[in-house]
Amino acid sequence: MAAPESYPDGLLYHHEHDWARIEGDEATLGITWFAQDALGEIVHYEAPDVGAAISMGEAYGEVESVKAVSDLISPLSGVVLEVNAKATGEPETINEASYGDGWLIRIRLTDPGETARLMSPDAYRAHVATQ
Amino acid sequence: MPQLRRTPLYDRHVALGARIVPFAGWEMPVQYEGVIGEHRAVRGDAGAFDVSHMGEFEVEGPRALAFLQGVLSNDLDRVAPGQAQYTLLTNEQGGIVDDLIAYRLDAFRWLLVVNAGNRDADFAWLKERELRGSDVRDVSDDHALIAVQGPRALERLGLPQAPAFTHAPATVDGIEVMACRTGYTGEQGVELMCAESDAVRLWDAVLARGVVPCGLGARDTLRLELCYPLHGNDITTDTDAISAGLGWVCALDKEFTGAAALRAVKAEGPARRLAAFVMAEKAIPRHGMAIREGGEVTSGTHSPSLEVGIGMGYVPAALAAPGSTITIDVRGREARARVVKKPIYRKEEGTDGGS
Numbered sequence: 001m002a003a004p005e006s007y008p009d010g011l012l013y014h015h016e017h018d019w020a021r022i023e024g025d026e027a028t029l030g031i032t033w034f035a036q037d038a039l040g041e042i043v044h045y046e047a048p049d050v051g052a053a054i055s056m057g058e059a060y061g062e063v064e065s066v067k068a069v070s071d072l073i074s075p076l077s078g079v080v081l082e083v084n085a086k087a088t089g090e091p092e093t094i095n096e097a098s099y100g101d102g103w104l105i106r107i108r109l110t111d112p113g114e115t116a117r118l119m120s121p122d123a124y125r126a127h128v129a130t131q
Numbered sequence: 132m133p134q135l136r137r138t139p140l141y142d143r144h145v146a147l148g149a150r151i152v153p154f155a156g157w158e159m160p161v162q163y164e165g166v167i168g169e170h171r172a173v174r175g176d177a178g179a180f181d182v183s184h185m186g187e188f189e190v191e192g193p194r195a196l197a198f199l200q201g202v203l204s205n206d207l208d209r210v211a212p213g214q215a216q217y218t219l220l221t222n223e224q225g226g227i228v229d230d231l232i233a234y235r236l237d238a239f240r241w242l243l244v245v246n247a248g249n250r251d252a253d254f255a256w257l258k259e260r261e262l263r264g265s266d267v268r269d270v271s272d273d274h275a276l277i278a279v280q281g282p283r284a285l286e287r288l289g290l291p292q293a294p295a296f297t298h299a300p301a302t303v304d305g306i307e308v309m310a311c312r313t314g315y316t317g318e319q320g321v322e323l324m325c326a327e328s329d330a331v332r333l334w335d336a337v338l339a340r341g342v343v344p345c346g347l348g349a350r351d352t353l354r355l356e357l358c359y360p361l362h363g364n365d366i367t368t369d370t371d372a373i374s375a376g377l378g379w380v381c382a383l384d385k386e387f388t389g390a391a392a393l394r395a396v397k398a399e400g401p402a403r404r405l406a407a408f409v410m411a412e413k414a415i416p417r418h419g420m421a422i423r424e425g426g427e428v429t430s431g432t433h434s435p436s437l438e439v440g441i442g443m444g445y446v447p448a449a450l451a452a453p454g455s456t457i458t459i460d461v462r463g464r465e466a467r468a469r470v471v472k473k474p475i476y477r478k479e480e481g482t483d484g485g486s
Binding site for chain 2: 040041043044046062064065066067069
């Protein structure tokens, strides 16, 4: 069962419905409540390889529901340090806890200045209201 | 784009929080709570589907049987009043104009239930070929149709057991219906036809009996696990019944449109066959994906029962045997799949499957 709608403080947001939690020169990435709700029950997470370089605004993987496929758009550029094995093994976790156990990858930032181009929780909530 | 149509239950779907999508010219619920839960409700208990978008034709007259025998592939001589039959409307090349169920109402009267997206084309097709003494009428707008499917469907509705592919008048909480022991899920169940004006009352009565509302999403995963073809995807005017594995609904010993072409395909053996497959690695096949050995995926999804990617597609006949390995192009990545015997999913013992 999916969690209630929320866009937590302390995260930065990309308009393609991804979030980033910045921890020094690393970041944890995932999809927002809005994204998982739009997709429905997620049954497959196609993750990138550890060590892969990913770029802000570009696809780094895919999530699939029974009916649809969606690209995962990276909110920041970096190198993949870790893939969340719980999310690949039990993709429903992404619906249940999109900001917690359902995180997708951890990266080392290659351009920390990009964080200035992401949205605050308030700005992202306003963006979602227009969707 | 023409205006999308709504069934009499549209407001009920919205009130239940359904996600509404365009389908075959209609605004239909694709899911309420979620496809997987709805799928499991039908496999384990009972689910209700609004299928009022489907087309219904009445064919009546002293020559109705002779007319239908000439345009439909299966043998209606074997169908008595109170019985029904799955059959194909075929073209001269043996292609499939539509698949449908023919219900015999009495000696001279039949009801055909056809796919929503083919309603107008089917009607025109039948009208062109009508015989003197057989009258075809489109009665779709007079009726609503609610499918109630699952091992507890009859029990929940308070309806008696009846053999598959039969129909009888019945009442559900005082509402008069034609209860048809047919469906598209592989589970025991009924399709309830009622007057358009009774649709909302019937839907409410069915749900009040603990039946779970289900959308088109679950309808698709349920039918694909059973390898029931979807017209427009798995079978079309360009695919023939023999290659599609539907030779069992073609009475090749009678004359009907395209029979000669189908006899030829059967005699020579089809070049390709509609095979069912299960992914051997984590990937979900989708309609239109190429099969490297030849052909393409005609239907694909995630199977909620088996928790694996499943699909059907036309493959070279030599690869259609169970146990063969095929390779699907999943957006540029090659994923292996194993051809399996149909159906992909089988009920455990003790239940009555097959509609």
